[in-house]
Amino acid sequence: MSFVQFLRVLSKNLKWLILFPVLIAILVYFLTGKLPREYQSATTVYTGIASGYGITSSEDAPRADYFSINNAFDNLLATVTARQTMEDVAVKLLAQHLLLEMPDPLILGEKSFAELKNTITDERALMVVPGNFAATVDKITKYKNSSTDNIVVKLLSDPKGHYSLGVISKNLTASRKSSSDFIDLTYKSDDPGVCLNTLKFITEVFIDKYKTLKGAETVNVLKWFEARLKDAAAELNNSENKLKDFGIRNKIINYYEQAKAVAIENETNETDYYKELMMYEASKRAVARLEDQLESREILLRNNAELNRLRKELGIAHEEYERAKIYSNSPEKVAKLATKVDALKQEIRLWVLQYYSLNNTIESVPMNVVLENWLKEVIAMDGSEARLQVYIDRRKEFDRKYNEFSPLNMQVSRLEREISVAERQYLEILHGYHLAKLRQQNIEMSNNLQVMDNPVFPTKPLASKRLLLVILSFLASFFFLLVYFIAKELLDSSIKNTARAEELTGLKIFSALPNRMSATNSLQIGRIENTLLDYAVSNLKIELENNPQTSTNYLITVISSREMEGKSYAAQKLAEKLYNLDYSVLYISNDDNMEDAETDDRRFRTLRYDITSRLFSAKTEENLLPEFSRVNRNSFNFIIVEIPAISINALPNQLIRNSRLSLLVVDARRSWTAADENIMKLFRKAAGEENKIMLWLNHVEPEDLENMVGAMPKAKKSQARPALKQEEVDADEETA
Structure with missing residues (x-):
């Protein structure tokens, strides 16, 4: 808008x-x-x-x-x-x-x-x-x-x-x-x-x-953390108890330290075993060499039962002594076994020296020296043999321990991993619990x-809102009503003005007539109507000049697509205007309120006809009335024939085709519908090319006619109207 x-x-x-x-x-x-x-x-x-x-x-x-x-x-x-x-x-x-x-x-x-x-x-x-x-x-x-x-x-x-x-x-x-x-x-x-x-x-x-x-x-959060902390602590204790029971069943205090100690002991045992094995082999070779020097006495020494008994006892004593040393028995027992070994060694030495006489070997070596060396080496060999047996037994024991410890490694790792996971979970929940407690305390302190x-007792009432309510009610009703009128204007689909009529119908404007019902007393409707009729006569003269003809009269048909469009009033006003301009006019209508009449000078005559079958077959105006033959049509400059509403009556095609101008009268207060468009298509076919069709808009609001008649004339001049007119002129110039 x-x-x-x-x-x-x-x-x-x-x-x-x-x-x-x-x-x-x-x-x-x-x-x-x-x-x-x-x-x-x-x-x-x-x-x-x-x-x-x-x-x-x-x-x-x-x-x-x-x-x-x-x-x-x-x-x-x-x-x-x-x-x-x-x-x-x-x-x-x-x-x-x-x-x-x-x-x-x-x-x-x-x-x-x-x-x-x-x-x-x-x-x-x-x-x-x-x-x-x-x-x-x-x-x-x-x-x-x-x-x-x-x-x-x-x-x-x-x-x-x-x-x-x-x-x-x-x-x-x-x-x-x-x-x-x-x-x-x-x-x-x-x-x-x-x-x-x-x-x-x-x-x-x-x-x-x-x-x-x-x-x-935070209370709900703390309760959740407390419950989860209790479950995590129970799970951690359960995992630790599993590891403790596992250690008790398998006699493990510290698996990794014990496994490390076993490995170290095994390595030491292997080292000592090979050292002792070398010493045994050395003693064995020394004994063999010394026995070669003793020759036949060696056989006696070997076969002597007493000597063999003493050697056997010495071997057993050596083995007991070595076991006591390795397995860390009490010092008293180790010392006692050492004394026993020394005593057996001395006893063998004395027996050998007493049993054999002192003489030289074949290498001129004193026999007692050879026997002493032989006895020493034999005793050493027997001791090494005893120690080797202990080392071999220790090796078997270590093999047994390895067989026991190897499967336990995976179980210990799994239990320790379970404890580690439970411990981490417990610590995480404990940390969250502490944070929740901290937040709870922080909320209690910060909120x-x-x-x-403090609120005070009010001693005076507030100012009354009565005046404000009155003003607001006035403004609200004003704007509500204004919005209503604007919406009504915007939603109004009626034809309203000549510009919109030309756009909807596609016809050129012949003229318009004001809506006399909505006009105020200050408006000189008669003057406006007269101006518009002058406008209509001007258009009619232009048509005569642009389309000259040989006949002395001019046939005009006035039509409408619907009833009550005001075509009778428009046709009569046009006829009267032409008569006032010194033209002779014949006006033929089917209006029931109109009677046949003629002026004294016989230059303006009105005739009425009935709607019969003769209308629809009429080729000229002569076919409408039986008495028309008594009228000299050549004595009239203009013949205006009013045609009944096309929407409810058949169209007189020949009469329309023979007319020079057809005026379509349309009420500006109504909408232009698809039915009107179809009627116009039918009328155009009937009119042909010779008959020109123009639009005559009726019942137009006076303010919508200013583009045709200028500023609205009033009994007293108003200062607002020229301003409005100037605004419209400016708007038209911008649109152009």
Whole structure:
């Protein structure tokens, strides 16, 4: 919508845009005459959310982001306005009022006290514990929860009243003060005492609830950690007990140390074994060499039973002695076995020296020296043999231990891995538990909400909103009505003006006629209509000049697609205008209200015809009336024939084709439909190329005719119309 159209809508409906809002404002003024006076009290609460200090706070800790802070404030304000908060406040307020024996201006005024006394009569005794506020609150709560249809439930759900949840929520305003740590709470009521105490209860209840909610966040977490910590400790103990039982069954104190000790001992045993084996081989070769020197005495020595007995005992003593040394027996036993070995060695030595005489060998070596050496080597060989046997037994024992320890390695690793996993899990859960405890303590310290400005008793009521309501009602009704008229204009699908008519129909405008029903007295409709008829005659003359003809008269058919389009009025006005311009005119119509008539100078004649079959077969106007033969058609410059509505009557094709100009009269107040388009297609086929069809728009609003007649003429000139006209001219120039 252009600005010009907006101004037209405004001026067209100006009286309604003024009258209706004024009436609404007057109505609101009288309806608000008995509005109750309201009192207001306020309080400020410090939260410490943005800049508060807690256990986890530090100088180097990153500052909280705005999103987290805003989220915390949103949670806090949601707690303030929560339904449960409102319900607790209403119950406490009711308990305070029921404990009153008489009105108290600081708690409940006389009017409100009387209303409460009339509302609660018999039930008061069931809910009140005299002198005990907390017990009274508990009894009211239990009474409220006892059923869904009791006086307390009704008071809380009542759309009016001091205890209504809706009223408390509506009259409460909670907001953060700029970007600070403070929140402002304000409450309004028609009773100053109720206003003060309601705000006190709201502050008290929401602080307790917020602390409880924040504490509950970590309580559930702590319970979960405690349960998981208990399970993890049991699992760890179970794993450790498995390893302990495994060590007891397999006689293991420290598997890795024991395995290491076995390996070291085995390696030492192998080293000692091979050393002893070398010593044994050396002694064996020495004995063989010495026996070669002793020759035949060697045989005697070998076959001597006593010597063999002593050697056998010495070998056994050597083996016992070596075992005692290796297996770390008591020092007394080792010393005793060493003494026994030395004694046997000495006994063998003495026996050999006494048994044989002292002489020389064949190498001139004294025999006693050879025997001494032989005895020494034999004793050494027997000792080595005994030690070798001990080492061999030790090797077998180590093999047995290896067979026992090898399978245990995987089991010990698995048990230790199980303990390690359980231990790590236990430590992780313990760490989480400590963090949760730390957060719980931090929340308790950082969420210490404090009331900075206590609510005060309001002594003066707020300014009345009566004037504001009157102004708002006037503006609201004005804009509502304006929007209605604008929407009506935008949604109006009627043809309205000549430009839209040409666009919809595809026909050139012949002329237009104003809507006389909607015109005001100030508009000179007659002058406008006369101007438009002059416009129509001008178009008609242009057609005569552009299309000259040999005949002396000019046949014009006036048609419409529907009834009640105003074609009779338009045709008659055109005929009268042509007559006034000194043309002779014959006007033929089927209008029932028209009678045959003729002027004194016989230059203007009207004839009426009936709709019969002759109309649809007529080729010229002569075929319409029987008496027409008495009229000399050549004596008329213009012959205007009105055709019935095409939508309900058959079309006289020949008559239409023989006419020079067809004027389609259309009502601007209606819409152009697909049916109209189909009728136009049919009419174009009937008219042919010789007959020109033009559009005559009827019932056009006067303001939509300014593009044809200029500024609307009035009895008194208006300053607004030239301005509107200038705006339209400017708009047309921009469009062009």
